[in-house]
Amino acid sequence: MITAEIVDKWMKLFYSKISEQKAYLSELDTPIGDGDHGNNMMRGMQGVEDSLDKLSDPDLKTILKTVAMALISKVGGAAGPLYGTAFLEMAKNCEKTQAPAELFKLALEGIKKRGGATTGDKTMVDVWAPVVTSLETDSLSVEKIKEAADGTKDLVAKKGRASYLGERSVGHLDPGAVSSQYLFECFIEAGGIR
Amino acid sequence: MKKIINSPGDVVPEMIDGLVRAYPQYVERIPETEAVVRSNKSSMDGKVGIVSGGGSGHEPAHPGFVGKGMLSAAVAGQVFTSPTPDQIYEAIKAVNTGKGVFLVIKNYSGDVMNFDMASDMAELDDIPVKSIIVDDDIAVENSLYTQGRRGVAGTVLMHKLVGAAADQGASLEEIEKLANKALPHIGTIAVALSAATVPEVGKPGFELADDEIEYGVGIHSEPGYRREKIKTSHELAGELVSKIDSELKLDATHRYAILVNGMGATPLMEQYVFSHDLLDELATRKIKPAFMKVGNYMTSIDMAGISLTIFDLIDEKWLDYLNYPVETIAW
Numbered sequence: 001m002i003t004a005e006i007v008d009k010w011m012k013l014f015y016s017k018i019s020e021q022k023a024y025l026s027e028l029d030t031p032i033g034d035g036d037h038g039n040n041m042m043r044g045m046q047g048v049e050d051s052l053d054k055l056s057d058p059d060l061k062t063i064l065k066t067v068a069m070a071l072i073s074k075v076g077g078a079a080g081p082l083y084g085t086a087f088l089e090m091a092k093n094c095e096k097t098q099a100p101a102e103l104f105k106l107a108l109e110g111i112k113k114r115g116g117a118t119t120g121d122k123t124m125v126d127v128w129a130p131v132v133t134s135l136e137t138d139s140l141s142v143e144k145i146k147e148a149a150d151g152t153k154d155l156v157a158k159k160g161r162a163s164y165l166g167e168r169s170v171g172h173l174d175p176g177a178v179s180s181q182y183l184f185e186c187f188i189e190a191g192g193i194r
Numbered sequence: 195m196k197k198i199i200n201s202p203g204d205v206v207p208e209m210i211d212g213l214v215r216a217y218p219q220y221v222e223r224i225p226e227t228e229a230v231v232r233s234n235k236s237s238m239d240g241k242v243g244i245v246s247g248g249g250s251g252h253e254p255a256h257p258g259f260v261g262k263g264m265l266s267a268a269v270a271g272q273v274f275t276s277p278t279p280d281q282i283y284e285a286i287k288a289v290n291t292g293k294g295v296f297l298v299i300k301n302y303s304g305d306v307m308n309f310d311m312a313s314d315m316a317e318l319d320d321i322p323v324k325s326i327i328v329d330d331d332i333a334v335e336n337s338l339y340t341q342g343r344r345g346v347a348g349t350v351l352m353h354k355l356v357g358a359a360a361d362q363g364a365s366l367e368e369i370e371k372l373a374n375k376a377l378p379h380i381g382t383i384a385v386a387l388s389a390a391t392v393p394e395v396g397k398p399g400f401e402l403a404d405d406e407i408e409y410g411v412g413i414h415s416e417p418g419y420r421r422e423k424i425k426t427s428h429e430l431a432g433e434l435v436s437k438i439d440s441e442l443k444l445d446a447t448h449r450y451a452i453l454v455n456g457m458g459a460t461p462l463m464e465q466y467v468f469s470h471d472l473l474d475e476l477a478t479r480k481i482k483p484a485f486m487k488v489g490n491y492m493t494s495i496d497m498a499g500i501s502l503t504i505f506d507l508i509d510e511k512w513l514d515y516l517n518y519p520v521e522t523i524a525w
Contacts, residue, residue: 036394114307
């Protein structure tokens, strides 16, 4: 069950994780993108932190929507609309269900629709899709999340700026997949699947 | 990295401040945003608003083309990063005078998504919005497996075209039709001598040896189609023209507009040398341009190199639109 308390804890953990890994995410983005994914995510999570600080005792829908709007208005690039859309879809649907498998599935559908990517295109979808599948069978683990992100190394990029490299994108992790890995690791750490 | 800045994170807001303070006769900042709008508000009355924008680092694009006869507003994102939907939405609202707003978007996944979300927001306010996604970079061949062709320097010609049409009172539908008709006749190809350094990254986006060049590089250091040893300007003109020829099928009976665009670190001296060779190359194909511009229009920070844009003016009116007077910083 996803609750407002879990989302609050989850976002604090994700903020710390992005702070720690900012340079690494930008480094991953250098050979196959333009080297700013860490900086962009940091700006977004700073925005999330600032916006959440202003809320007092928010309900689940409010907190998810606040996260979405902060990401949409602070990150920019492709990551902003994609992460923003994911949280917006969760906000829109969280009154019907609070089950992580169902909410993340709706978020994933939003990401796919917004960005036009499918599984195997070397994007964040390659982490979100297996996470949803594992949640549906109650088998999500930190190992599985990492395995999914690591799996993007062998893929040829078909979306976004990395796609212009074609075969040369093989051998590099997708930065959006790695930031998504952190997002779900933090979700587990925040008690999201207990 | 040697740059005239204060802090890498402050480059965009400080640049916008400098621009609006230096040229108050043309542009002003839309409050609380990194977007600029025309100072001459009455020039927008009763006209379709034209909004463009994208990541920063391409100056004078896009704020340099804001003014009567061209863009109504331009939105600046972080360096090489699309602006966010809320800022684009503010720009749409600032230029809507009841005739609707037309968006000129370059074909990058981020730009397309953020402008798309802004259009959705505007539609909720009953502001009619239409758009064109410019993808003039003919270097990208395997479009099926990528986002498709990129929007590069030809975008500036699109700004000029739709800006002139809007100033002459064209409707939103007419502007959309004009943009769609013109787009397939604009082709651009670049050659890079060195890569750009994004301030927050601090090192060049790729490495080229001292004697190496790369054809087909994008305006954010996206890879091109071939690397080789440095060539003479004459040989470069031959390569770039033949690449565009294979795409646009240059025809001596047609009229063409030409844009020779510096990528940021290439001096005008070299751009004029190249232009001389380019005109010779076109002359051997019996082509004499009907319109030509040389200079820095769509840069890539401090990348050295040039791009060549050729626009096949199949419609009589297009040349008039290109020659139509504007009041901007940089056209």
